[in-house]
Amino acid sequence: MAGTELSSRDPILIIGGGLGGLTTALALAQRGLGSRVLEGAPEFGAIGYGIQFGPNVFHVLDRIGITDAVMEKADSPPAVLMRDALTGNELVRIPTGASFRARFKHPYIIIHRIDLHNALLDACKRTPEIELVPQAMVTGFEERDDGVSLTIADGRSFAGPALVAADGFRSLVRAELVGDGEPRPIGYVAHRTIVPMAELKADVHRHEVVLWGGPGFHIVHYPLRHGTLFNIVAVFRTSTHGQKGDVDSYGAELAHTYRDAHPAMHDLLAMMDLGRRWQVGDRDPVRHWSKGRVVLLGDAAHPPLQSLAQGACMAIEDGLCLAELIQAAGGDFAGAFRRFEAARILRTARVQLESRALWEFYHAEGIARDVRNQTVATWDEVHLQQCLAWLYDGFRSPAEPVSRV
Numbered sequence: 001m002a003g004t005e006l007s008s009r010d011p012i013l014i015i016g017g018g019l020g021g022l023t024t025a026l027a028l029a030q031r032g033l034g035s036r037v038l039e040g041a042p043e044f045g046a047i048g049y050g051i052q053f054g055p056n057v058f059h060v061l062d063r064i065g066i067t068d069a070v071m072e073k074a075d076s077p078p079a080v081l082m083r084d085a086l087t088g089n090e091l092v093r094i095p096t097g098a099s100f101r102a103r104f105k106h107p108y109i110i111i112h113r114i115d116l117h118n119a120l121l122d123a124c125k126r127t128p129e130i131e132l133v134p135q136a137m138v139t140g141f142e143e144r145d146d147g148v149s150l151t152i153a154d155g156r157s158f159a160g161p162a163l164v165a166a167d168g169f170r171s172l173v174r175a176e177l178v179g180d181g182e183p184r185p186i187g188y189v190a191h192r193t194i195v196p197m198a199e200l201k202a203d204v205h206r207h208e209v210v211l212w213g214g215p216g217f218h219i220v221h222y223p224l225r226h227g228t229l230f231n232i233v234a235v236f237r238t239s240t241h242g243q244k245g246d247v248d249s250y251g252a253e254l255a256h257t258y259r260d261a262h263p264a265m266h267d268l269l270a271m272m273d274l275g276r277r278w279q280v281g282d283r284d285p286v287r288h289w290s291k292g293r294v295v296l297l298g299d300a301a302h303p304p305l306q307s308l309a310q311g312a313c314m315a316i317e318d319g320l321c322l323a324e325l326i327q328a329a330g331g332d333f334a335g336a337f338r339r340f341e342a343a344r345i346l347r348t349a350r351v352q353l354e355s356r357a358l359w360e361f362y363h364a365e366g367i368a369r370d371v372r373n374q375t376v377a378t379w380d381e382v383h384l385q386q387c388l389a390w391l392y393d394g395f396r397s398p399a400e401p402v403s404r405v
Contacts, residue, residue, distance in 0.1 A: 011036040011131060012326070013150060013158060015138050015173065016166035017044040020298030020315030022120040024164055026064045027323030029129035036158060037130065038150070040137035046117035049192045050224050050231030052209060052309040055106035059394035060320045066119050073115035075226060076107040077209050082362075084373060085214025088262040091376045094384050103385050104392045110209060110231075112224045133158075138172060143292050162293040162333040164322065166315065169281075171300035177291050180283065183303065185242060186359070188280040190235045190306075191250070193273045197223065200230050202267035212265055215365035217257050219265055232268055234258075237363070241279050250274040280305065282356070285349035290337035297322060302348035307358035310351050310391065317395050318344060324399035343398045351391070 012028060014021045017039030025035040053074075061067040082092040094100070096108040124130045137153040141163060148163040165173035169183055197206065204210065209222040217236035224231050236257045240249075254269055282305045289296035298315025322340050329336035364372045 010034070010147070010159075010161050011129075012162050012164060013038065013148060013160035014164045014166060015150070016168060016298075016300075017041075017121075017132065017134075018046070018166060018168065018298070018315070019117065019120065019312050020319050021164070021166035022117075022124055023060065023064060023316045023319030024166065024297065024322055025124055025130045025319075026066075026120065026127065027320045028326065029127045030064065031323060031327040032129070033323070033326065034129040035131070035164075036133060036160060037124070038133045038136040038138060038152075038158065040135070040153075042135050044117075044121055044132060044134055046113045048112065048114050049194060049233075050222060051111060051113045051116060051312055052222070053109050053111070053313055054310065054388070054392045055101075055104040055108060056392050056394040057109075057313045057316055058106035060316050063320055064123070066123050069119040069122070070111065070116060071109070073119070073225070074109040074111040075223060076109055077222060078207055080108065080209045080211075081205065082211045082213055082376075083262075084369075085212040085218065085261050085265060088264065089373075091213070091373055092379060092384070094388075095381055099381065100385070104388075108209075110222050110224065112229070115225070138167070141173065141176070141294065143294055148293050161331075162295075162326075162337075164295055164297055165300050166297045166319075167300050169299045169303050171296060173294065174289070174296055174300050177294060177296060178286055178289065180286070183281040183283050185279055185281040186305070187239075187241050188235055188237050189241050190233055190278045190280055191254075191272050191274060191276075192278070193232045193234075193271060194224065195230050195232070195271050197228055197230050200271070202264050202271070204264050204268065206230070211362065212262065213362040213364070214258075214261055215369060216363055217261070218362050219268055221268065232272065234269060234272055235280065247274045250277060282352060285345070285352050287345060288341055290334075290341055293333045293337075295322070295337040295340060302344075302352055304348075304352040305355040305359050307355040307362065308351055308391070310355070314348050314351055318348075321395070321397045321399075324397045328399040339398060347395060 011034040014035050014037045017037050021037055025037050028035050078097055080094040083090050138150050139153050140151045142149050147159055147161045149159040151157050212219045220233045222231055238253055251274055282303050289301040297318045304311050325336040325339050
């Protein structure tokens with residue numbers, strides 16, 4: 001397709017068939033704009049673990065028409081808890097029932113990532129403006145006067161009037177646009193496991209989202225698929241965070257790191273699948289993630305730590321905001337992308353920076369842990385809701401008209 005004269009109405013290229021890329025495609029389609037979504041994997045899919053979403057995600061899900069499909073698979077826990085990993089004492093409780101919904105207008109949900117991805121994917125498959133292209137590993141891109149061309153590992157090429165790079169944490173496009181190297185490792189790793197609820201023997205909460213915070217380690221757990229599955233994530237600091245090991249070495253590290261943890265955590269660790277682990281990291285916020293007709297989105301632009309459980313939600317918010325600004329720009333993609341940066345920079349940077357602060361809060365040691373525990377003892381539901389309002393109240397796109405009384 002190289003050399004073809006392009007129109008602003010030709011399909012916009014999207015690299016990455018994850019949550020952000022598919023949301024962008026759906027939001028563009030609602031505005032009569034076509035897209036071609038290129039996914040490097042042999043088929044569109046997702047890694048099969050749990051994911052949490054605050055009520056701000058519904059400001060997007062409602063607009064792209066998939067709330068019912070998501071809620072059919074999701075669960076709304078009665079509370080989100082933080083417990084001290086050494087004593088088991090409950091430190092923080094955020095009720096997420098009626099009072100939470102009254103304040104934020106939407107629920108807090110937990111869902112299997114595959115189920116959420118499939119809700120987006122099914123909607124895309126029903127939408128004629130969206131072309132899904134699997135097994136299309138992008139190896140390079142070039143901006144031209146009238147658009148952007150892509151090269152694919154198998155020799156194919158694609159062209160479009162603009163490029164949205166939703167290609168994740170180690171974005172190929174970011175490497176060219178920003179050039180800030182590898183993500184920033186923080187010295188922690190994560191192990192993830194899903195087990196049948198019927199096999200759970202540990203004496204732990206089975207309905208709530210629970211984080212056990214300890215000195216240099218934590219565990220998060222919650223139910224999935226209407227209580228039939230149990231999702232467990234074990235995270236800890238280790239000097240071998242950048243190395244690959246085997247099940248025995250990983251098991252030895254877990255046993256040593258969690259040696260002083262509450263007995264219930266040991267029961268959870270005994271159920272962990274140690275066949276794979278993930279290095280934990282993020283990137284520093286940057287002011288610009290676009291150049292001309294090329295723009296980054298989601299983790300490619302502003303990857304946070306997992307502390308606020310907002311990385312996926314920021315990508316989903318990005319997708320709707322970007323589509324609205326593209327429509328409003330009337331073919332001026334560079335202008336739309338600059339407005340997108342300006343609209344999203346402070347919110348996403350705050351998520352990145354507050355996620356770092358919370359990471360330290362969760363893993364406090366020594367006197368810092370004592371101070372944390374004493375401080376949170378004074379927090380009530382109203383205070384916690386006020387702390388979360390900036391995030392959970394959602395985000396208004398600059399393309400939305402301002403209501404007038």
